[in-house]
Structures are given as structure tokens and as C-alpha cells.
Amino acid sequence: xxxxxxxxxxxxxxxxxxxxxxxxxxxxxxxxxxxxxxxxxxxxxxxxxxxxxxxxxxxxxxxxxxxxxxxxxxxxxxxxxxxxxxxxxxxxxxxxxxxxxxxxxxxxxxxxxxxxxxxxxxxxxxxxxxxxxxxxxxxxxxxxxxxxxxxxxxxxxxxxxxxxxxxxxxxxxxxxxxxxxxxxxxxxxxxxxxxxxxxxxxxxxxxxxxxxxxxxxxxxxxxxxxxxxxxxxxxxxxxxxxxxxxxxxxxxxxxxxxxxxxxxxxxxxxxxxxxxxxxxxxxxxxxxxxxxxxxxxxxxxxxxxxxxxxxxxxxxxxxxxxxxxxxxxxxxxxxxxxxxxxxxxxxxxxxxxxxxxxxxxxxxxxxxxxxxxxxxxxxxxxxxxxxxxxxxxxxxxxxxxxxxxxxxxxxxxxxxxxxxxxxxxxxxxxxxxxxxxxxxxxxxxxxxxxxxxxxx
Amino acid sequence: xxxxxxxxxxxxxxxxxxxxxxxxxxxxxxxxxxxxxxxxxxxxxxxxxxxxxxxxxxxxxxxxxxxxxxxxxxxxxxxxxxxxxxxxxxxxxxxxxxxxxxxxxxxxxxxxxxxxxxxxxxxxxxxxxxxxxxxxxxxxxxxxxxxxxxxxxxxxxxxxxxxxxxxxxxxxxxxxxxxxxxxxxxxxxxxxxxxxxxxxxxxxxxxxxxxxxxxxxxxxxxxxxxxxxxxxxxxxxxxxxxxxxxxxxxxxxxxxxxxxxxxxxxxxxxxxxxxxxxxxxxxxxxxxxxxxxxxxxxxxxxxxxxxxxxxxxxxxxxxxxxxxxxxxxxxxxxxxxxxxxxxxxxxxxxxxxxxxxxxxxxxxxxxxxxxxxxxxxxxxxxxxxxxxxxxxxxxxxxxxxxxxxxxxxxxxxxxxxxxxxxxxxxxxxxxxxxxxxxxxxxxxxxxxxxxxxxxx
Numbered sequence: 023x024x025x026x027x028x029x030x031x032x033x034x035x036x037x038x039x040x041x042x043x044x045x046x047x048x049x050x051x052x053x054x055x056x057x058x059x060x061x062x063x064x065x066x067x068x069x070x071x072x073x074x075x076x077x078x079x080x081x082x083x084x085x086x087x088x089x090x091x092x093x094x095x096x097x098x099x100x101x102x103x104x105x106x107x108x109x110x111x112x113x114x115x116x117x118x119x120x121x122x123x124x125x126x127x128x129x130x131x132x133x134x135x136x137x138x139x140x141x142x143x144x145x146x147x148x149x150x151x152x153x154x155x156x157x158x159x160x161x162x163x164x165x166x167x168x169x170x171x172x173x174x175x176x177x178x179x180x181x182x183x184x185x186x187x188x189x190x191x192x193x194x195x196x197x198x199x200x201x202x203x204x205x206x207x208x209x210x211x212x213x214x215x216x217x218x219x220x221x222x223x224x225x226x227x228x229x230x231x232x233x234x235x236x237x238x239x240x241x242x243x244x245x246x247x248x249x250x251x252x253x254x255x256x257x258x259x260x261x262x263x264x265x266x267x268x269x270x271x272x273x274x275x276x277x278x279x280x281x282x283x284x285x286x287x288x289x290x291x292x293x294x295x296x297x298x299x300x301x302x303x304x305x306x307x308x309x310x311x312x313x314x315x316x317x318x319x320x321x322x323x324x325x326x327x328x329x330x331x332x333x334x335x336x337x338x339x340x341x342x343x344x345x346x347x348x349x350x351x352x353x354x355x356x357x358x359x360x361x362x363x364x365x366x367x368x369x370x371x372x373x374x375x376x377x378x379x380x381x382x383x384x385x386x387x388x389x390x391x392x393x394x395x396x397x398x399x400x401x402x403x404x405x406x407x408x409x410x411x412x413x414x415x416x417x418x419x420x421x422x423x424x425x426x427x428x429x430x431x432x433x434x435x436x437x438x439x440x441x442x443x444x445x446x447x448x449x450x451x452x453x454x455x456x457x458x459x460x461x462x463x464x465x466x467x468x469x470x471x472x473x474x475x476x477x478x
Numbered sequence: 479x480x481x482x483x484x485x486x487x488x489x490x491x492x493x494x495x496x497x498x499x500x501x502x503x504x505x506x507x508x509x510x511x512x513x514x515x516x517x518x519x520x521x522x523x524x525x526x527x528x529x530x531x532x533x534x535x536x537x538x539x540x541x542x543x544x545x546x547x548x549x550x551x552x553x554x555x556x557x558x559x560x561x562x563x564x565x566x567x568x569x570x571x572x573x574x575x576x577x578x579x580x581x582x583x584x585x586x587x588x589x590x591x592x593x594x595x596x597x598x599x600x601x602x603x604x605x606x607x608x609x610x611x612x613x614x615x616x617x618x619x620x621x622x623x624x625x626x627x628x629x630x631x632x633x634x635x636x637x638x639x640x641x642x643x644x645x646x647x648x649x650x651x652x653x654x655x656x657x658x659x660x661x662x663x664x665x666x667x668x669x670x671x672x673x674x675x676x677x678x679x680x681x682x683x684x685x686x687x688x689x690x691x692x693x694x695x696x697x698x699x700x701x702x703x704x705x706x707x708x709x710x711x712x713x714x715x716x717x718x719x720x721x722x723x724x725x726x727x728x729x730x731x732x733x734x735x736x737x738x739x740x741x742x743x744x745x746x747x748x749x750x751x752x753x754x755x756x757x758x759x760x761x762x763x764x765x766x767x768x769x770x771x772x773x774x775x776x777x778x779x780x781x782x783x784x785x786x787x788x789x790x791x792x793x794x795x796x797x798x799x800x801x802x803x804x805x806x807x808x809x810x811x812x813x814x815x816x817x818x819x820x821x822x823x824x825x826x827x828x829x830x831x832x833x834x835x836x837x838x839x840x841x842x843x844x845x846x847x848x849x850x851x852x853x854x855x856x857x858x859x860x861x862x863x864x865x866x867x868x869x870x871x872x873x874x875x876x877x878x879x880x881x882x883x884x885x886x887x888x889x890x891x892x893x894x895x896x897x898x899x900x901x902x903x904x905x906x907x908x909x910x911x912x913x914x915x916x917x918x919x920x921x922x923x924x925x926x927x928x929x930x931x932x933x934x
Contacts, residue, residue: 100541168623
């Protein structure tokens with residue numbers, strides 16, 4: 023039931039029409055509402071518990087008391103803007119700086135990942151004096167005018183590809199042009215970016231930036247092949263552009279072994295701009311852009327102020343600091359390594375049992391399990407993925423899909439997800455997929471799905 | 479001292495460099511920091527109290543306990559996103575709808591005024607299928623790429639005016655092309671917009687929207703002449719465009735007599751899109767776009783979802799609801815009428831005494847007092863305004879300037895500003911301006927200003 027909460031476009035705007043109509047629409051589909059949440063668990067109006075496998079924003083767990091306490095204490099003292107001096111912003115910038123390579127030492131605080139990515143674009147363009155952007159196929163970088171232009175996931179359905187935007191192939195070694203059997207897919211995919219730059223140059227265009235999530239999410243929980251980022255950065259720098267790492271979904275220790283997902287690519291790779299957001303405030307609207315002194319200096323050289331009314335206010339920074347404290351105190355990165363590793367092993371075991379499971383990939387608590395119609399063609403099993411999500415919902419497990427064909431079951435739970443949670447979800451998936459095998463033998467799989475009732 | 483907190487551009491980015499350097503820069507200029515605030519008062523680290531005349535974001539008063547309580551209670555229950563159903567968003571939309579004309583019945587919740595204005599642009603462009611925008615001179619609509627393009631206040635210092643942007647004269651009857659002696663300045667200024675549209679049409683361009691603050695703020699606390707908006711809306715509609723009222727600084731009862739500043743233009747005027755922000759969450763990052771069903775339907779007709787991670791979450795909406803409750807319970811609109819009216823009268827009395835005071839204008843607690851070198855040329859008294867701000871700071875009154883020449887002393891205090899506060903600030907201004915007359919007679923006014931110490 024809860025998954026009817028994944029409101030589709032049409033109902034989404036209706037929701038905001040005056041109460042009478044929105045209520046009618048709301049509850050006619052589904053009367054279940056989530057009333058409260060704690061840790062990795064959601065509770066509906068009857069107190070029924072659901073396991074949450076997807077709320078990456080509520081990074082240290084839903085409604086963590088330390089975060090609420092820090093917010094309330096600071097709200098009672100001062101909730102002004104950054105035109106008044108305050109220690110919190112400096113303390114917070116310093117804490118963030120400690121997680122990043124030294125050269126990323128200037129921080130701009132904003133209110134959302136979209137605001138962060140828009141500012142990153144402005145920084146890149148002002149520093150390089152170039153306009154064009156290279157993005158990965160299927161990428162989504164935010165809901166703002168400037169970001170829809172660089173989000174193939176969106177612009178393909180809207181106004182189309184703008185002249186200054188160049189789309190590089192997604193380095194997906196399961197579905198892409200170079201696969202797991204390639205000797206050096208990192209080099210091969212990086213070469214596609216290099217070629218794109220050369221083509222752009224032939225047309226007289228100039229590259230401001232390569233803009234990519236450090237682990238493409240909407241693209242299908244993709245893990246970059248070894249060496250990819252470093253080689254892309256080399257080509258982009260050679261073209262006078264900068265490397266922007268969008269860590270909005272992937273930062274703050276989700277990958278476990280490192281604080282930032284770009285760090286998986288090794289110490290010899292460092293982006294020029296890093297954007298962060300979703301998990302940063304555990305639900306509170308806060309986001310940030312980290313960059314180098316050179317880029318920040320170029321941005322401010324014209325004497326035009328960047329001011330953000332709410333960005334970096336004492337409450338947002340107090341919350342940000344409290345989130346960092348909990349990540350450390352509760353060893354949530356260690357937990358991501360342990361629980362994520364165990365979950366991935368369990369899913370890999372399912373892969374050996376169930377032909378539907380084509381691929382299992384991920385690091386820490388960022389995991390994707392891709393369903394395929396068959397393992398040779400790798401044809402995405404979109405309907406099966408939707409049905410699995412729906413069946414898991416009946417088992418009170420909240421999960422969803424991603425990827426170009428919505429065939430990837432994605433896991434990005436609150437970081438307090440436990441070994442028991444991992445075993446519960448994998449056991450449920452095992453049973454559901456096992457049941458399908460029986461179903462498949464007795465009747466048409468297609469026929470058994472009441473699709474008109476699925477609201478994903 | 480506190481006003482060194484109005485950090486200029488260069489120091490703003492330095493601030494975010496690692497602690498060592500940012501601290502050095504910070505406290506070398508000025509060791510005073512604001513540690514807490516309550517109502518209309520700010521307190522520094524020594525407990526010294528300052529009267530706050532400018533924090534319009536902290537609308538119902540700094541750190542109002544009702545707001546903190548509402549936030550903490552909801553943070554303890556649920557701080558999820560709008561992909562889960564929740565009552566708060568529906569309750570809040572309904573409460574906002576009650577303040578607006580009936581046709582504005584669809585609400586999109588976002589995190590900042592900038593996000594709201596960007597979405598308004600997207601709505602206008604998608605609905606009209608036109609691209610061009612008419613804006614008022616000196617306008618500022620936000621820090622995003624798309625908004626700098628339509629903000630003359632910014633783009634004049636940056637990349638310049640883009641082709642699809644048309645700048646109409648600011649309907650300023652004190653400095654503008656039609657003044658207080660004109661028989662119908664509302665019509666005359668509206669005609670300038672009409673002419674702009676005709677010129678654009680001659681070039682084959684099409685107008686998506688007229689985009690204006692309902693009371694231009696950065697433009698100098700301007701009050702539109704009677705009939706202006708209605709006539710502009712007629713021309714814009716005729717051209718197939720929509721009227722966007724930016725109420726980010728002016729909404730939520732600041733003008734006292736009405737909930738929205740556009741309502742000052744009469745009941746026969748209604749914008750097609752209204753954006754709101756700053757005061758909405760009393761400091762918390764929340765903003766909103768209200769529009770008509772027709773525009774919302776056109777926006778969603780292509781089946782592309784608008785999703786905003788933090789926008790409309792249960793905590794933001796709980797805070798928004800609490801702000802509305804306080805506005806009503808404490809009759810803050812009535813207070814704006816009473817105190818704002820009294821303050822304006824006091825400032826008008828100063829105008830009769832001090833030649834420097836060229837104009838006093840405003841409604842409710844949105845007031846501007848413009849300083850001029852002399853009343854015939856109306857030459858802006860920029861340095862005198864900066865000095866007045868600095869002197870008031872010494873009297874522990876926090877105020878600032880606005881307008882194209884920073885010659886307008888602006889009042890937009892928390893809405894709990896009292897009669898006593900109004901009398902205190904006007905008495906201080908009276909004494910400071912009185913002292914200057916003496917100064918002027920004995921030595922050069924210019925000479926008496928240590929400008930290099932002013933950080934505004």
C-alpha cells in the first residue's frame with residue numbers, strides 16, 4: 023500500500039489543489055499514510071512497521087534524536103542568515119574540509135542539491151570562460167532550468183538536447199558498449215569522453231566541465247570502472263574544463279570504505295568541484311559546493327556577491343554538524359561496509375539461484391540488483407522489477423527501482439540498516455522469486471500481474 | 479560593529495576557506511558576533527542588545543518558541559519527503575489557498591525563493607510556449623543561472639542582457655520617468671510595458687511572462703502607482719504571456735492591510751503565478767509557487783514529474799503552518815498597520831525637519847526613507863545613507879540601505895516590531911541627522927566620513 027505514495031506526475035500537482043479535491047484523489051487510491059519513522063523503520067497510521075530500503079536522505083536514520091535536539095537547541099538561539107557572523111558555518115566548513123582532499127577548501131552553503139549543482143555550473147563557467155558541458159547518458163542533476171538542460175533523463179522527455187550539451191555513454195559494464203569482458207573498460211569509456219571533446223572542438227565549442235555523479239544513480243546504480251575518472255579528468259583539463267563530481271546521492275560515507283564515492287577511484291584522482299546534498303541534513307534542506315581557491319577566486323573576481331538567504335544559517339550548520347557526529351559516533355561507515363557487504367553477498371547468492379537476477383553491483387549501502395528477462399540478451403525485466411517492488415511492499419519492505427528501464431532494484435537505506443534487515447529483505451526476495459518460478463511453470467507470468475494496480 | 483557582518487563578496491568566499499584563514503579574516507575586522515536573537519532583538523557575545531530593523535526572514539520574530547516547538551515535534555515524528563503521503567502538506571496548501579484569490583489553487587513547495595522563481599519561469603514558459611521575459615529595471619529575482627538572466631541588478635555586472643530579456647522602467651514616481659506630478663503614472667508606466675511588448679513582437683519574439691516583485695525591494699522599496707499591475711497584466715495577457723508576482727520579500731502580511739502586496743492593487747487584479755519564500759518558514763528554508771489549474775495542467779501535460787527532494791516535507795510544512803498561526807494569533811498584520819503607520823508618520827515628520835530626507839514611502843512594515851543631496855536634483859545621498867547606517871549601528875540599531883544608489887534606508891523588521899521600537903529608531907535618526915547639520919556648517923561632510931571603515 024505504501025508505495026502508492028510514489029505519486030505520479032499527474033496526481034502530484036492535483037495533490038496541491040485545494041483540500042477537497044486533493045483528499046478525494048489521495049485516499050481513493052490508498053488509505054495508508056506514514057505517520058512516523060525511526061531509524062530504518064516507517065510506521066503507518068495503524069502502527070504497522072515497514073522496513074525502509076531507500077530513504078538515503080534520512081542518512082543516520084529517520085528522526086535521530088541527536089539531530090532533532092541539535093536543531094531545536096539552535097532554533098531557540100539563532101536562525102539568522104550568513105550576513106551575520108556565526109561560528110557554526112566555520113566549524114562545519116572545517117569539518118567538511120577534513121573529509122576532502124586539501125585542494126577542495128572553499129565551501130558554499132545552499133539549500134538543495136539542485137542549488138548546489140546550479141552553482142557548480144556557474145563556478146565552472148566563470149572559471150573556464152567556457153560554456154559547454156559533458157554529461158553521462160541517463161543522468162539527472164536536478165529540477166532547475168539550468169540542470170534539466172544537462173540531465174538527459176529529463177531533457178529527452180522535454181525540450182531536447184541543447185547545443186552546448188554533450189552526452190557521453192554511461193560507463194555501464196553490464197549494459198554498455200564496453201562490458202565486463204573488456205580488458206580496460208575504464209580507459210575505453212574515458213576515451214569516449216575524449217572523442218566527444220574532440221568533436222566539440224571541431225565545431226568550435228569549448229568545454230567548461232564534465233559533470234557526473236560519482237556513482238550514477240538514476241542511471242542504474244552504476245559503479246565506474248577502475249581508472250575512468252582520472253582519465254576523464256585528464257582529457258577535460260586538457261580541454262580547459264573542470265571535473266564536477268555530483269556526490270548528492272553518494273556522499274557522507276554511503277560507500278563505507280570512503281567518505282566520498284569519488285575516492286573509490288583512488289588517491290590520484292581529485293575533482294575540481296564537489297556538490298553534496300541529500301544526506302547532509304538527514305532531511306533538513308541543506309546542500310553545499312566545495313571547490314578550489316582558484317575557482318572561487320575566479321568566481322568572485324568580478325566583485326559580484328553570491329548570497330543565499332537560507333544557505334549556511336546557524337540551524338542548518340548545527341544539523342550538518344550533528345549528522346557528522348552521528349556518522350562518527352555510531353560508526354555508520356563501518357556499518358555500511360559490514361551490512362552492505364553482507365547484503366551484496368546475499369544478493370549474489372540469489373543470483374546463483376534465480377535466472378531473473380542478471381547482475382548485482384554496489385559498494386557499501388549503495389547496491390543495485392538488476393533483473394533481466396534472460397542472461398544472454400540481458401533484456402531488462404522491467405515488469406518483473408515493478409512486481410517485485412509491489413510484492414515486497416506487501417511484506418512491508420519499502421524498496422524501488424532505477425535505471426534506464428527501471429529494472430534495477432535499488433538499495434540505499436538509512437545507514438543504520440542492520441544485518442538482520444539485510445537478511446530479511448534477501449529472504450523475502452528469495453521467496454518471491456522462488457514463487458515466480460512456480461508461477462512461470464503453470465501460467466503466463468505476464469498474466470499474473472495486475473499492472474493497473476501498480477503505482478510506481 | 480555588527481554591520482561588518484554584511485560580508486562583501488571577496489570576504490564571503492574567504493570565509494569558507496579552512497578555519498585558520500577564515501577566522502583571521504573574520505575577527506580582524508570586527509570581534510562582535512551575534513549569538514542569539516529573540517523577537518526583534520539581537521544579542522552579541524557580551525549580551526549587548528541590538529534592535530533589528532531588517533530581518534524580514536524572521537517574520538514573526540527571531541526564535542519564536544511556537545515555531546521551534548512545532549519544528550522539534552515534527553522532526554521527532556517524521557522528516558521524510560513528499561513521495562510519502564502526509565497531511566501537513568495538504569493542510570498547509572489549504573491554509574495558503576485561503577489567503578489567495580480562488581484561481582490560484584495549485585501549490586508547489588520548494589526550498590528557497592530562487593527555486594520558486596526558477597519554477598515560475600518553467601511554468602510560464604511551458605504554459606505559454608513562449609520564452610521571453612519582461613522584468614523591471616534594478617530587479618533581483620535570485621541567485622540561480624536562470625534568474626541572474628532576468629535580474630538587471632545582477633546581469634549588468636555579469637554577462638549582460640540576454641536576447642530574450644526585456645527591461646521595463648521601474649515605476650518609481652520619485653526618481654523615474656513619470657513622477658508624483660503625473661496625472662496617471664500607473665497608466666503611463668504600464669504603457670512602457672506595452673511598448674516593450676510591441677517592440678519585442680516586431681523582432682518576432684514572444685513574451686512568456688512579466689516578472690516583478692509586488693513591491694520592488696532592491697529597486698528601492700518602491701510602491702507601484704495605482705492601476706499599474708492590472709494594466710500590465712492586460713497587455714501581457716494580450717501577448718499570450720502570464721503575470722508572475724514575486725512576493726518573496728513582500729508576502730505574509732508585511733503590508734498589513736493585505737496578506738499579499740499584489741492585493742494593494744485592488745481586487746480586479748490577480749497574478750497568474752505567485753512566488754513566496756523568505757518569511758514563510760521564519761528562517762527555515764521553505765518557499766512555494768502558487769498558480770492556476772490551467773498553468774499546472776500545461777506543466778504536467780507532458781508526463782514529466784516535478785520532484786523536489788526536500789520541498790513540502792512534513793517538518794517544513796509544520797513550520798509553515800506554525801508561522802501562519804502566529805501571524806493570526808498575535809495579529810501581526812494589525813501590528814504592521816499600526817506600527818508601520820506610526821513609523822511612516824514619524825519619518826514624514828523627519829522629512830519636514832531634515833533636507834536630507836527626500837522621500838518617505840511604504841506600506842505596513844515595508845518602508846523606505848530616501849536620502850538626497852538636495853530636493854530639487856534628487857541626487858542620491860549614497861555616502862550619507864551609508865554613514866547613517868553606521869551611526870545607527872553605534873546606537874545598536876541594525877538597519878541597511880537599498881535602491882539603485884544605496885540611498886534608501888530600508889525598514890523591513892520582524893513583524894513584532896513595536897511602537898516603542900519605531901520611536902527609538904526615529905529619535906536616533908533625528909539626532910544623527912540633526913548632528914550632521916552642525917557638522918556640515920563647520921567642516922566638509924565628506925571629510926568626516928571614514929569610508930574605508932565601512933563594510934556595507
